[in-house]
Amino acid sequence: MSRVIHFEIPAAEPERAAAFYGKVFGWKFDKWPGPMEYWMVVTGKDDERGINGGMMRKPGGIASTTNTIGVASVDDSVAAVQEAGGKNIMPKTPIPAVGYFAYCEDTEGNVFGVMEADPNAK
Numbered sequence: 001m002s003r004v005i006h007f008e009i010p011a012a013e014p015e016r017a018a019a020f021y022g023k024v025f026g027w028k029f030d031k032w033p034g035p036m037e038y039w040m041v042v043t044g045k046d047d048e049r050g051i052n053g054g055m056m057r058k059p060g061g062i063a064s065t066t067n068t069i070g071v072a073s074v075d076d077s078v079a080a081v082q083e084a085g086g087k088n089i090m091p092k093t094p095i096p097a098v099g100y101f102a103y104c105e106d107t108e109g110n111v112f113g114v115m116e117a118d119p120n121a122k
């Protein structure tokens with residue numbers, strides 16, 4: 001069974017959004033050193049229930065918070081989504097030192113991500 005492992009918040013003004021979530025919930029935001037403008041969001045201690053997430057500058061087509069589901073294979077998951085009536089809206093994309101990622105849409109128009117971890121990533 002696959003589980004939600006990450007969430008993403010799209011933001012027109014990431015600094016404003018980080019200040020909001022930090023003030024309201026005490027979340028911490030750290031700029032990711034990767035190839036795109038992205039912030040890692042820490043929502044609590046690792047030994048507490050819950051998940052951490054990320055925040056990105058609002059891209060076209062993604063207007064609300066999305067959940068990312070951990071999967072064994074992005075290719076197999078995208079195929080299963082399509083067989084079940086959903087859509088692949090962003091093809092499989094590598095994320096350096098993390099793994100592979102794709103955005104999909106379910107039969108109700110909800111966007112979600114699927115993530116395949118790189119077995120060599122720390």
